[in-house]
Amino acid sequence: MNPFLNRRDFNQYTALGGAAALSAGLPFGLSAGIQGVGSASSLLAEEHAKVSFPMGKAEHCVMIWLGGGAGQIDTWDPKVKGDPKANKAGSYYGKIQTAIPGVEVCEHLSRCAPIMDRFTLFRTVHHDVIDEHAAATNRMHTGRPVSETVIYPSVGSVIAHQRGAAGDGVPAYVLIGYPSTTRGPGFLGSKGNYVYLTDTESGPQGFQPASVIRQERQARRNELLKKVRQLNTTEEKQALLKNYESMIDEAQRLAGPQFMRIFDLKSESADLRNEYGGEFGQRCLLTRRLLQSGVRFVEVSHNLNFLNGTGWDVHNDGIVQQHRLIQELDQALAALVLDLERNKLLDKTLIVVSTEFGRPAKFDGGGGRGHHGKCFSVACAGGGIKTGVAIGETDDLAMNIVTRPVSVPDLHATMYAVCGVNPREELYAGERPVPITDGGTPVLELFS
Template identity: 30%
Template structure:
């Protein structure tokens, strides 16, 4: 047999069956690759049947404190920790729980009292540390959850778990799920935007990986887009010298035509995604610089957020950016602030982190409220876990990781303000009442967006994948204005 005939026959069969398979796959995944899915705040379902019910939040701003803020020093007041400071933590409290390698072989586990002073604030009487004087002023606007918990005890699995619903890397992030299900109401900006900042203290914090805002197995147009802290907000945002907008438009039109020809032969849905992303980038060239230009902000804005808000790359600047993007209906904005991992020098580093973040976090809530936007903007504050009641290092100068219980707060978007939910034991070491797993947090966030987490799935590797995983998760209805949990 002529080898050339054999090659031609093989090529024909391959293309024939490949074309049929690609066409079937393209038809099957056509809906998944559509980057223009629109949510209807009126409650009218989009092509995915979302929202399942009337949402209370149009958008989410997630203030992620990377490293694990100490609940003991900030939100979970336990007088016995002050009384027994320096004494051994009772073994009955620790039980047989896993400890990290940093303290597992520690000779003793001395109780370490809070470094600040606690007082009750607002009409609700919430206990908050004096390390957070600005947050204390918004006590009646936030719901503090003191019974958060996770299985993870180290940073990478912990931060991956809370952001993606799995300790194993590669799953879609919460923001990607929101983008996939609800799409964007601003056609000139991505549905999911990420901003990074670093604490001013000497503690650099754990590394942040782009997979934390990745799309995983979802179409790639739903991954988060990170805006930079200096220069152009996005790399290559400006066209090269000599290229006009008309030139660029013509280039994209020709490139799109070529990509569509390729799609007709391969049926790969990612090609359509690529076309839509090129179009988004073109529109962002005008939209992103306008959002980052603070020249239209009055002086009162910087008095509210603090002087750091003038400096790109700071947490305060990013909080202000989050408000500006919320005004423009960006669906999901996530701020990652590093530096909360205080194994040593707790007094110095924790105070520095609070100084970096406290005023701006509270300002964001106040600003949204003053603009009438807090009602439909869900704000979440917290990290991947908390810190131990016992000290780490010489004279207990720091605290180790603690996932058994920790504190987070939520505000706006259907959340009741002035609420303190959940209880820990007298040492703030174990959950005593109304535990809230991080899966429950994600279920509650989706609920506020009008999504039933059990019905919000994506078929991958033979399973109906969910942000909340296959384990049981429930909506924390007690912290919501509408305590019902409708299912369509």
């Protein structure tokens, strides 16, 4: 199968041009010149061009990443309380009412619960990756399975590439966490890349030469680089050099005091810093400052240092201190929502609290939980769309979808549409067209 076509498009492609291509002894994709058949890729492009979706007006997007797999039944979709000692399936914690009538969340989300009218809960997100964290993380960032032929861009990179920065002197995409190909631009190249940092004590490192590199030494390096450019004359090597030079130019552009000033969190009041909480809260406060400066997309990794010993990957006794993670998320997330609202940025900013998969209702032999990808929750806030709603229903143990499934491509299509990006537009990996989503459709009821 052509890796750039989803199943629906592949079936249509086969019906329109595949048979004729095979009868002519040609592989798919070489059927464009066959008389009377036409180009399957152009037909698909025409089909995509006819599809129109409502476009939102959000200027920014924030993804809060709960690495390890946050259990829906212990956070956004609680059910009857279980008991690991008695091997009774269910939630680990009690549940509380929210500002959305009939919608409950975990008792440790007590700060978010009263402001849930600013939120949209997607309770029926699903994919088919179960036991591989890296593959599931890639799926939730790129919307596609890992491919042997192309590295797909992340949702952050696509938005950065399509929209660019919303202000001068700042990057379009900042990652507060460890760098990863999964978060990167894939075939989009440097224009969709991120600037990253792993703490809030200082700005990104490496934008300027080290102090030991004196001007004469830097000049020699530049001269050597010039000679390397002259030696690499092939189109492929020139493209790599152009990408490299683009990154160097961007680093030099950001090296000045304007961008670095954003990282001075001490310029904020002590009360506000305390409202956000500890290290993760300070990352979220920094996120607000980045958005105000014009950064288009920010991903914030939660709990880099495993507050409870295991992070969100709560097998065995890792679940015992899971409430500390939930409380830390609750404090920082609620503070970010209210802070953006006070600064009149909430309707302009889509917040997405995502994870690689959920957790089953049953407890494992050690009292914790395994992995569950076919039904889990993603919480959103702001964005100028319909809030105060929960999309989809799950069964009595949050294990199966009852109504309104939301695929990962659908979730990404919704994010793109909210941010004014057409989810069916085609990007190009070299000369090959790649739709931004794998056939995803936005959750249209949020735009009414």
